[in-house]
Every structure is written in structure tokens, then in C-alpha cells.
Amino acid sequence: MKVCAKMNTLKELSENRPIVILGAKNTGIDFYHFLKRHNIHNFLFYVDNKIQNDKTVSIESFCDYLRKCDKKPYAIIASRFMMKDFSDLCDVFRMKYTEDYCKATDYLGPSYQIDLHNRCNLKCPSCPQGNYTPQGKQEFMPFDKFTSIVDKILLETPNLSNIALYCWSEPFLRTDLKKFIEYVQEKNISLQLSTNLNHDFDIRQIVSLNIDYLRISTSGYYFSTYNRDHPSRRERESYHVISNLRELRRHLDELKCSTLVDIAFHKYKYNIGDDLEKMKLLSEELHFYLTPFNAVPLPIENYIRLCQNDTYLYKKMECQKFINDPISIVRDHQNFKYENCSFANAIAITPSGALRVCCGSFDKKNILTDDICGIKISDIRATREKHKLCKDCRRFGIPHAFETVVS
Template sequence: MIKSKVSLLVQLEKRPIVIWGARMTGMGFLRFSLANSLNIVRFIDSDLALQNKLVNDVLVSSPDVLATMKKEYENLAIVIAVSLKESEIISMLMDMGFSAHDYILYSDYCESFYTIDIMGSCNLKCPSCAHSIDGDKTPIGRMSLKNLEKVVDKIIGENEIVTHVSLYSWGEPFLHKNLPEIISYLHVNGIAVALSSNLSIDSDELLGNVIRQSPEYLKVSLSGYYPDTYEKTHTGGNIDLVKSNMYRLRYYLDKFKSKTFVDVNYHLYNDNNGLNLEKMRMLCEELKFSLSTTYSLVMPLERCLDYLDGIHDPQTEKLNSMLLVNIEEGLEASSMYRSKICPFKENQININWDLKVPVCCTVFNLDGITVSDNYLESTLEQINSNKNSAKICGKCIKYGLPAYNMGLNQQKWKEIASTKISLDHQ
């Protein structure tokens, strides 16, 4: 049972608070905390890319500081504000000597984390993305501003606490002409905004207008520094345009005094993790952006399941050969974290541009995985109930794909990657 907003505020009132999770869920909780006069003293995150950075003027530190902070702050409260990996964080806290009294799960008070894919298309065809699949006939389009407002109003009406919304899944949000107005509507309703973009967009005016709205989080997705490497895996993109837009981002952030946190999300393949990665790291340091790395996967879920079922599509075979950690290695690395519980299904509501609701964010082909044909006409209870009858979930869990998609056991992934020599060059 979801606990009330009042009980959350009562538990946290007058306590110094650490938010564990400095990305979007944590940023959303920070917005909620500031609106309710809570005392946030620090962010905690295990990701080295975020540590020692400021998120809306709050410092992000390593979990190592918690023991000292417990002595420094009386009755310290740790709010675990992540959409995934809660169990891992709880285990870490227990190993540090913390008790159940010391931490609060934000998910106990917020039933669902929402993603609205405002665009049903992308200007690129990256090999690890559903939009690159040959012959795909999934409908494309964009969510109207009117429907977006209706969706947001319904989300607010069905949930006591809504702190953040992500405006992307498979689509490119910067293709939406009303993106600044969409961000504004969410902010007016007290909701933090997350964006993700390939940034290979030739629209300086839109970029400036978006940053003027100061969305809380902007993830820049790329996979190289030099054109010959980048264009293999962000197919159709222009890395020179991306880098130019990164400089424009810095300009507009300073001009509008925006607190948007820019996280350059570098997708690792077997030919881009040496010189290209180092050059991009240097650029991010110059621009004062965070740079995080992620292992590219076989996606979407349907393609991954076909591969594991022995259906050998040439596109998928080629993609798997390009990965720094291929699917067999990734499944083995994450195997010890397999579970019958899937956070993608349990706590996420994903709304497509056409108002259809897929069972989770990892699927793409709507045949057999749609749990609502129209979000506005289905209750939250109906959507969650329909998720339980989605046949694809049983097969996904059988293969251990939730743990694979979350990249659990990162140390093992890094060990596998370290045995391979990067093939990248200028």
C-alpha cells in the first residue's frame, strides 16, 4: 500500500536529509523537498560521473561519506530516490551499519514513475535502438500540447505525489516544436523535467528556448568524438553539429543562469572506448558537463528475445558483434541478480505519443504488449492490472533480462570490457 504524503513529511520534518540518487528521481525529490521546506544537506550517488558535482546547488558525494555524516548530523534521514536498484542500495546501507530507521524508500510514497514519449520518431537510426530495425512499421507522430496537458492533469489526479516526468523513451524530444511549452506546463504544476537528446539537431532557437525553461536534467546521448566512429553507432547524426550544440548549451546555461544538469551519456562499443572517449571526456571537463558511460545493449526487448530464442536476424548479429560487452557476456555478468520482480514493470508507467501504454520502457513493437490503448481512458488500477497478464514478461524474466537491462553487477561488466582492446582511432 502506498503511504501518504502527510506521513512522508511528518517523518522528514526537521531532520537533515540525504537523497541517495542524484539523477532524475532524486532531482524530482529535491524539487518536492524545496517546495515543502525540507532540509536537504547532500546527494549521494555511486556513479563517479556525478560525484563532486552540484545538482541545483546541492553537492553530490560518494556513499563513503555517510559514516561521517551520521556522526555529524543528528537523526540523519537517507531518502532512497531511485527508480531502479533499490535493493542494491539497501544492501550497501546495511553493510555500512545503518538500520531500517535510517532510510526511507521514496517509492513507498510514489506509486509510479512516469515517462511520456512526446515524439514517436527520431532523426537517427542507431543500431542499438528500435528505430533502426529494418521494415519496422510502428506508427510515428507527436503528442499534441493539448493531449500532453490532459495526460499531466490525469497523472496529478491519480497520484498524491508526482515529482518528476521524463519526456523521452524511444523518440527524440527536440523534434517537438512545443517542447519549451511542455516543460513550462510541467513546471507550473510543480513537476521536474528530464530530457534526453542526441543533440544532432540544427535548431539554435529551440535549444535556447528549452534551456530558458531550465529543465532539471538533460542527457546528451552520443558514442564518439570523431566522425568515422560516431556515425557508425549514432547513424545519421553529425558529431560536429553535436559538439557545436554542446558549446551552445554552455552559452545558454550561463546566459539564462539555468540550473539544468547536463549529463553526457557516452554509449560504449568495441571501437570507441579509447581515444574517442578520452577526447569527449576532455570536452565535457571544459564545458563543465558530467560524462557518464553506459554499455550499449541489444535493444529493444523483442529483438533481444528473438536472439535468445535462436532467431538469428543479421541486423541483431551485427549489433551484438559491435558491443563492448555482448549479450551473452552481459547476461552472465548480471546473472546473480536475476529476480522474478521487475522494476520496469512494477513502478513505471510509459505513455506513448499516441496515448498507448506499453507494458514497460524496454519494449517497442506494440503487438501484444500494450496495456492500454488510451491512457486518458484507463485508470491507473486498470493499467497495472493489465501488466500482470502481459505474456512477454514471463519470457523476459526467464532469461534474466531485467537485470541485464539495468546493467547490474557493474564490476563484472567492467572486468569483461577491460579484457578487450579498443579499436578506435581518429
């Protein structure tokens, strides 16, 4: 069903009753903006037990609401991990699928990752900025190029999920980041940003823009742990992250902003003890979301080489530090047939406007087209699946391995 027809269906189903979104994290935020872009303004609240803000109620409060309301709301299930729980909840209150509730994925389309430049101030072991051959000179996306790409995205995928202003770069190194953020916000598009938060920038200015989602990528609480893969001459530099997290909370409170801050904690064998516990306590203190996950040796190009028994790369990347041995992961999963890929619905764009094979690839030789504006977005998936990198990735069972191991 085409997007316009699906939107008309949603408008009819939700007419004269409020809309509630079950799940207040990324997908929930994406759907909220999706509704606004299509002039559906009867959103009531999010339902989520882990995220607390003025737009969100607990599951228990939602159940009380359902018991007392005269007309049941139309519900959107926007949580992958709570899908069954929310579906069961709707069934308990005799809400019928399609008529009374649906899944956000019934409507949402692709997400986009746009690198505004190709730099980072760190060299992390699970990122190509730290473990891959440098890919040439520095690149910066001009603002007019960016606006033309965003306009094309909106025109060809009005059901897009979100735009993230990062893939393999540190976006906050761009001093003109503000205007890029504002342009996405003007279009009512869900916006995601990521930072290692380990350098100096105007935190208050970014907070004042009240962005939807901010991911803080880190791998340690203590200096001795963080410094293991981010060597520093000065011990105080390692605590840039901790002090900046506290400053971030202070500005959010002062400016009364509702940005969802998600601390993405990369787990290795050496940091899953006291470091992780300390970060849990800090995230609770600051009312930030914490997402610990098993680090994997991206990009895909490296992973494929490891699957081909590249022992030199295995030693160079110190793969023994990863919780799951990359070779064992693939050996355990390569017999599964390719069905769903966690990267399939993400479209990655380089600072020059080129289109990567997928958001997990990095090497410049793995480019689908030099200019995304020269290809129909509807053709990307089919073109991608014909590419050798995509075929090799599926052949080794990497998509299925990521689905089951990263979490």
C-alpha cells in the same frame, strides 16, 4: 501504506528539522519535487561528491555539518549505487532507519515516459528507430491530450517519480516543446529530457526553462567513430554534438541555470578507447556528468528474437559490435528467478496515448490499451505481467541480464 498516510508519517518524522537528500542525481531530484508537491518545504541541501551546484555539498562537508549541528536533519537516501555507503554513514552518526533517515524508494512511485511524437533524426544500432521495422505513419500528441494524461497521472499516482518526455523519440524535433515542458513544471513534477544534440534547435530557449535533467545520448567523440553508425555526407555534421555541448554550457552559465546535464555514452567495442577518454575530458571541462554504459540491442522484441536464435537478425544488427554478446548474456542469466525488473516501475505512453507493455518494447502489437486514460494506473503492473512479451522476457532472464550487464 497508502500515499497520504505515508506522507503524514514523513511530515511527522521531519517536523522541526531540515531535510537533506543524499544523492543529487535523478532520484534525488525526483524526491525534491515530491517534497514540494506535498508542501514539505524544509529541504536544506543535497549531498553528492560528483555533482556540484548551489544546492549541493560534499560528503565531507555533510559530515562536518552533522558533527556541529544541534539537531540532526532527516536524511533521504536517493542514490541506488551509494545506498550502502550512505546507510553506513547514517549509522556512524547514530541515525536510526525510519526515525532519522529513509530511502527515497520508500515513498516514490512509478515514472512515466511520454513520446510526444514518433520521429528521430538518427538511426542508432541499439534503438528501434534504427534497427526495427517502421511502425506506420508519423504521430503527434496533441497538447490537450497530453494535459489530460498528466492530470490523470497526478490524480492516480501522487507519489510519481518523474515524467520523461521521451521513450523512443527525439523530443527536440517538436517546435512546440516549450509548452509541454512548462505544463509539467507547473505541476511540480520532476522533468527529464533526452536528446542526441545532433540537429539544429533553439538551445537557449530550452536552457532558459531550467529543466531538471537533460540526457545527451551519444556514441563517439571523433567523426570517424560517430559516423560509423550515423553516416553523414559532411564531416562537420558529426561535430554538431561537440559544438552544441559547448553552446549548452555557455547558455547554462549565462542564464545561471542548474540543469543537470548527463552525457550518456553508449559503449561499443569500437569506441571504448580514445573516444571515451576524450568524452571524459570534455565532460570534466564543461562540468557535465558522464554515464558510460554498455549498449544493448533494444527493443525487447529484438532481444527475444535473438534469444530464440534468430541468426538473420543477429547478422543484420551486427551484434558482434556490442561489448556483450546478447545470446551469451541471456545464456548466463536465464536461470535466475525473476524478482526485480529495471523496467517494472516505468510506464511508457505513445504519441496516440496508447500504453506500451513496457518502456523497453516498441512494436505496436505490444500495446496494453489504446488509451491510458481508460485504465486504472494501479492495474497496469498486473495486466503487464500477464502479457506474452513480459512472460517471454522473464523466461529468458532478460531483466536480470540488463541489471548486471548494462553498467
